[in-house]
Amino acid sequence: MDWLNAIVQGTLLGGLYALFAAGLSLIFGVMRLVNIAHGDLIVLGAYLGLTVTTATGLHPLLALFLIVPAMGLIGYALQRGMLNQTLGSDLLPPLLVTFGLSVILQNGLLELYTADPQKLDAGSLETASVTVGGLSLGVLPVLTFFVALAVIGGLQWMFYKTPLGRAFRAVSDNQDIAQLMGLNRRHIFGLAMALALGVTAIAGILLGIRTSFDPSIGGGRLIFGFEAVIIGGLGNLWGTLVGGIILGIAQTIGAKIDPGWQLLAGHIAFLVILAVRPNGLFPRTTE
């Protein structure tokens, strides 16, 4: 029963990791950009949540209605103002510019909010639980998991069923031809980043309700998201969810063996899958 419990809890944790990964996967899919600052943007979302909830007294989940659009705007501005200039055949500029951005975000947050760990106050939601078949499940992890399902389902639908998704796929396939067909790729990239940071905001708020956070934890969140993307296979959103779940289960089982092994077990699971299936479990695109 203990092991079953670890697996179920790990699956639910995987929902959060899939949310970390979804934004990363989206922008890689559309513009082949890997954003090193992604983890710090998740943390930025959590801190924006902290500011809004302490200033207005709103519940963190309600604050999402303010923070998702705010992060979307930040994303659009970031892409049009800075990141679009780095895109090209050379891999180095986007990598180094987002690395610089990561340092700026981390130290900016440190300057504004200090290094003290913070937490979002979600009242009774934090401790509420339901009993299902003898297992006690936290309401928040269950909610997180279903949010992850909804977000990934929504992104999948958007990609394949809407004009915006068609535009995303078009610039992803061939930027120049998409441009000739009347799409402004700079604008499309801006929208993709806006959408990605909207998802990131959701991830940040759920992270902030679940655990305490401080400005330095961004790198770790980036790595979890990245591992979920690679385990699942590049360009496959549902694969990313599976990747997140595998990572989550590996961590909870590792923690069950020895608390010091939680993170290590996740990384080892990732390296094993990389060794056995270099393209991930369900690859859709090859780079």
Add this chain to the structure above:
Amino acid sequence: MNIQDYTVTRTSNAIRVAAILGFIVLVALIAAPYWAGRADLRLMGELFLYLALASLWNLMAGYAGLVSVGQQAFVGFGGYMLFALTMFAGLHPIPAIGTAGLLGALISVPVAFLIFRLRGAYFAIGTWVIAEVFRLSFAQISSLGGGSGSSLPIAIVKSLAGSRGARESLSYWLALGAAVLVVTSVYVFLRSRKGLALTAIRDNELAAGSLGIDIWRTKFVVYVVTSALTAMIGALIFLQKLRISPDAAFSVNDWTAFVIFIVVIGGIGTIEGPIIGTLVFFALRETLADLGTIYLLVLGVVAIVVMLKFPKGVWGFIRQRFDLQIFPLAYRVARRDNKGA
């Protein structure tokens, strides 16, 4: 205008002058323990170690296209190997540094087989995962102090040299020697046949492959050699610090972020770039470090602006403006008789 009037050469007057100046500076630096104060000596020692790290990162990212954000894995590994070899195997610290390099090369082989499966930016994050695995693993080893780390026993420190002054001089010379060794090796390597292959890969991977260059193998050799040398530098860094902990040893800020700034600001893909970058970085640090986090913010902004506006860095700008090269890699055509020019 006969073809006989021209000759292909690597040297120029500027290079000859630079070589003589460089030699004089090197002699002055070797003599530094006799003219510099203790604090200056420590600062210069640190500067040389950063120069070595930056030159190595530049070789990987600027020439081999292996952009790593996980070199702290090998810095920390080298540091921990120094502690383990001296504390448990009873090795003298100086051979321990060399052994740490060998072990770094050994461990980098399986690591390379794994992460070379990742392309481009995903490779970068993959190297970070490896560094995290190293950090978490060393935090599990309780004989090395676990998560809180350990200090180098006094007996081992004293085995290096009797007096404190002699120890500090020795540690300075080791740092200077490491920097000279690394810069010279990078230079000699790039002038060799393998180096030419590497430059070809940097300029166009597809074309280099079609000319028969084994791209995977060339990159693999660069990765293993860089890892070994980085581990040696790591051992030297923690021989200076005398204390090691997982968070300090595998710090992404200290051993990767700063190194990337140095290379980007100085000029990536040139030998001179890391040297200039290190000087700029230490000048900034010594003047702005009191500002704490603001200093890091400034560094981040400077790096982004340089990357967007001057992607070739300070040295790239100088080279374009004055057609100058201090470490001659490229050949140029010159008139045989300079008086006629």
